[in-house]
Amino acid sequence: MLPTPHVSPASARPDPVAVITRFVAEMEGHAERAASAAREGRVVDALRAAGAMQMLLHAQAGTLRDALAAAQSKRVPLETRLAVRKALDGALAPLGRSVRALEAQAKARQARQAAIGAALRAAASVSGPARSYAALGRTAGAKHLAVTA
Numbered sequence: 001m002l003p004t005p006h007v008s009p010a011s012a013r014p015d016p017v018a019v020i021t022r023f024v025a026e027m028e029g030h031a032e033r034a035a036s037a038a039r040e041g042r043v044v045d046a047l048r049a050a051g052a053m054q055m056l057l058h059a060q061a062g063t064l065r066d067a068l069a070a071a072q073s074k075r076v077p078l079e080t081r082l083a084v085r086k087a088l089d090g091a092l093a094p095l096g097r098s099v100r101a102l103e104a105q106a107k108a109r110q111a112r113q114a115a116i117g118a119a120l121r122a123a124a125s126v127s128g129p130a131r132s133y134a135a136l137g138r139t140a141g142a143k144h145l146a147v148t149a
Contacts, residue, residue: 016067016080017087023060024091027053031098038105050102 034049057064070076071084 013066013070014063016070016076016084019060019063019067020084020087021091023056023064024095026056027095028098030056031095031102034102035098035105038102038109 030049030053034046034053037043037045037049067084068088071081071088073081
């Protein structure tokens with residue numbers, strides 16, 4: 001059996017505060033790109049930025065779990081735990097607001113698209129003769145309407 005080299009826990013783990021601040025900075029960058037693209041109507045770019053956010057979260061999941069565990073572990077010095085909690089409190093609230101803003105924009109856009117679709121379906125379901133102004137004039141009782149669509 002080979003001896004395992006001794007690795008100190010401090011050097012094996014990255015600084016949890018740095019991990020959290022770097023992650024939040026990258027997420028805020030992607031969120032800002034997604035929000036600006038959505039405001040400008042660039043749907044594909046907004047989706048790409050949202051996808052980048054998901055990929056970043058997936059790629060950093062293990063490291064983030066370790067950093068968050070540092071805030072609760074009794075093995076980690078109290079100063080480090082307090083610093084991690086402070087970083088979480090200060091960084092995650094703005095990120096949460098920007099993600100909620102993206103969600104609101106997406107829901108508004110989806111509702112607008114659904115309303116447009118419903119209006120188009122309603123217009124398409126109207127019978128053929130009723131589509132012309134002349135037919136509408138006849139059904140309303142107007143005698144001299146000669147304009148057709």
